[in-house]
Amino acid sequence: xxxxxxxxxxxxxxxxxxxxxxxxxxxxxxxxxxxxxxxxxxxxxxxxxxxxxxxxxxxxxxxxxxxxxxxxxxxxxxxxxxxxxxxxxxxxxxxxxxxxxxxxxxxxxxxxxxxxxxxxxxxxxxxxxxxxxxxxxxxx
Amino acid sequence: xxxxxxxxxxxxxxxxxxxxxxxxxxxxxxxxxxxxxxxxxxxxxxxxxxxxxxxxxxxxxxxxxxxxxxxxxxxxxxxxxxxxxxxxxxxxxxxxxxxxxxxxxxxxxxxxxxxxxxxxxxxxxxxxxxxxxxxxxxxx
Numbered sequence: 137x138x139x140x141x142x143x144x145x146x147x148x149x150x151x152x153x154x155x156x157x158x159x160x161x162x163x164x165x166x167x168x169x170x171x172x173x174x175x176x177x178x179x180x181x182x183x184x185x186x187x188x189x190x191x192x193x194x195x196x197x198x199x200x201x202x203x204x205x206x207x208x209x210x211x212x213x214x215x216x217x218x219x220x221x222x223x224x225x226x227x228x229x230x231x232x233x234x235x236x237x238x239x240x241x242x243x244x245x246x247x248x249x250x251x252x253x254x255x256x257x258x259x260x261x262x263x264x265x266x267x268x269x270x271x272x273x274x275x276x
Numbered sequence: 277x278x279x280x281x282x283x284x285x286x287x288x289x290x291x292x293x294x295x296x297x298x299x300x301x302x303x304x305x306x307x308x309x310x311x312x313x314x315x316x317x318x319x320x321x322x323x324x325x326x327x328x329x330x331x332x333x334x335x336x337x338x339x340x341x342x343x344x345x346x347x348x349x350x351x352x353x354x355x356x357x358x359x360x361x362x363x364x365x366x367x368x369x370x371x372x373x374x375x376x377x378x379x380x381x382x383x384x385x386x387x388x389x390x391x392x393x394x395x396x397x398x399x400x401x402x403x404x405x406x407x408x409x410x411x412x413x414x415x416x
């Protein structure tokens with residue numbers, strides 16, 4: 137019942153693939169050839185700030201930690217960047233992005249700077265499948 | 277003893293004022309006239325990723341929530357932006373920044389885009405004092 141009234145924001149639905157559902161969050165992935173990119177969207181209606189989550193904030197942090205670890209192991213990146221911005225899409229969502237010291241924008245943050253350059257569909261599908269399997273979630 | 281070996285990274289010490297210490301994190305503030313800006317730095321040595329914090333991640337989330345609320349109440353901003361990037365300063369630190377729909381960069385994220393434009397010292401000192409009082413922490 138806690139999910140009552142929640143739906144994935146149309147822009148997130150449009151821009152990202154659905155990886156699967158953790159206990160709290162829907163996991164998405166943006167097809168970006170330079171920056172492997174996951175997004176957590178807590179399935180709670182009308183929440184725009186982390187501070188609005190109440191007790192669920194602890195669960196969100198556990199999911200950020202779990203997803204960060206999986207992304208780092210999979211990509212062997214140098215750094216994980218985590219951000220909850222939401223100036224464009226108000227629905228609370230947390231970006232978790234893999235960065236390398238040799239990537240095009242390092243050390244700059246990617247938000248507001250880069251437009252994603254999609255990789256080929258087959259590679260992206262493989263990536264999403266691997267994340268899905270590591271997180272033990274099912275696709276839509 | 278958990279703080280053994282921890283010290284505030286020189287660049288953070290140089291760029292920001294020290295507000296005070298919460299249970300886990302040292303709270304800093306950057307003097308930016310456009311974006312009231314707080315930073316949480318967990319006092320744990322050699323931690324660069326949220327996922328390295330272990331059980332302390334829960335406490336960090338509680339502090340993010342608490343500090344976000346105080347910043348939103350104080351500034352009456354439209355949105356709180358939260359990010360752990362760390363591509364330049366590797367020591368784990370979490371930015372918590374107040375944003376308005378009328379601010380110069382809205383809806384862009386501020387990281388990597390804007391160089392802080394300092395406000396006058398007296399206003400900044402008042403801001404730091406008010407945050408200190410709301411968080412019930414003591415200055416250095």
